Amino acid sequence: MDRTERILDLVALLLDAREPISWAELREHFPADYGGSDDAAERKFERDKAELVELGFPLTYVQGDDERRDGYIVDRDAYYLPEADLTKEELAVLYAAGSAALASGVFPGRDDLAHALRKIGFFAGESLPTPRVRMELGATQAGQEKEVSARLEQLWEACAARKWVEMSYASPKHPGTTQRKVDPYGLALRRGVWTLVGYCHLRGGLRTFHVHRVRELKANTARPRTPDFQVPEDFSLDNHVAYFPWQHRFHEPVEVVLRLSGALASRASGLFPGAVLETVAEGGVTLARLRVSFLDGLARFCLSLGADCVVEGPESARSRLREMAARVANRHADALEDKVSA
């Protein structure tokens, strides 16, 4: 019998059973499948059982007593999806986000997500909202989505099963690729880019990897149901990935004060989320205080904002921005015919 068919038969049998079903009975019911040597049959059933558990089938083995015999039993109430009583608004949020993630093509656990959306929509009938939210995630070039999507799926499974992966990684900081063995702790999305955070065996520490820079990827297939590593209790993805260029952890954090004027004054909270803001000069100027662990990243961003963004302090940040601006000005100086000194 086909394995899919056999497992569905088991589901039907167990859902209908009023009494525990013993292993001996199961062998009688499926003589062609669980025939052969005891060992082989038991291993086959163990694999089927593991599949049932993966599907969320609440299967348990009960020890018999005077009233009951030994055998397998399923908790029916724990099997069927109950109505979650989601409000229209709650359903809309889950649907809009879930469908947008699926449609983006680049989201880890795509199959899981598709099944989840179907299930939460089961009781909703025809009233499901049509989401009009679209997201482009994870790919830096058009046409790259498929590859990134496949990598995310593999990494999601490896994260979930806690199996190490081997990959070749193309970092822009080094020519060529390096071979890495990584314990994948989790996946984070920041500004449209997916990042893997994990323990890198090559570097002997926690490292972050952009998923679109992973060239080849292979997960450890030995003993699939036994985890290869533990994720430390206090591990949090958010401590290892940056939202903004100035948050990359390249040096000890310093507090920088920016002076935003003109059109930038009212956009401060959007440009520098999390910064402490103070309005001065009757609303025309906003001072933004923020923690910076990569001054160059901040300087580049400030430079691109133009003259309405000025660094007030500290001096190290001021001079970094000046140096950069002077360098750009000098490289283009012939167009204006005079030079600038930093």
Added chain:
Amino acid sequence: MSNVHERLRRLLFLVPYVSKHPGVTVESLARALNISREDLLEELDLLTCVGRPPFNPDDYIDIYVDNDRVYVDLDQRLFAPPRLTAGEAAALAASAELLRPASGDALQSALQKLEHVLPPQVRERYREMYRKIDASTEAPQALGPLTRAILERREVMFGYASPGRAAEPRRVRPYELLSHRGQWYLQGFCHTRQDARLFRLDRMEDLTVTETPFLPPPDARADVPNPARSSSEASVRVRFSPVAAPYVKERFGQDARPLADGGVEVLVAGDSERWLTQWVLSFGGEAEVMEPVSARAAVARAARASIGL
């Protein structure tokens, strides 16, 4: 994940779905399951062989197609789908994070209700897996009201600051929200301009959802804004140092021409001087505009202005 697993998940949903929607057409059932018509018919064939021992006629699932519609007479107790698995719940919760904080309390309460319907033995595993995806984007607050306005088909009003100009009031029919490279956009019809427009959410002020209803066009798909690849003929030649080259190559692929010194050169659209200047400056001295000279001058002026010259 094995094919058997994927197939089982599909079939354990299929039977209850037909049970709940008797007479569903083959086509809409295939769409609901995201499989082809042929694959669906194959699945239905398999299901007719499924049953429980002792396999008497009434012990089989009785599912059939009649006049291109699907019915189930005996579902063998498959009248509701299984609960969410830990992986399914975690993927759903992580995707919902994409709209945080815009979705406000609805998201929090939805996730609580979902967690509540997970089997107890799955809950801990779900929490563990949920911690492994962090998709919290910097979703702006305006996303919440705009999503609602799109769903309820109501016009919106906001102040909009175009580059270099003070904010002015706009009245817009919101069609679609789009996130591109971490930036959120609203696509819609602007009454003020009498034309289709794309708005950046971070340039909106004082958003209100009006009571005025509208009927959206059937296909209002926004084009992705990409100043680098505009259709304009006038292009700008930009050169990058070896330090910046790998990042530029990542984005431009084959369009980045390698140079002898290890740097690269690309051609980008020149119709937005403002965008070009910002973009070149964001490389902090690792990028240089080669031509035309007007674009070189614009970058030089902007860099000098940043240091008060």
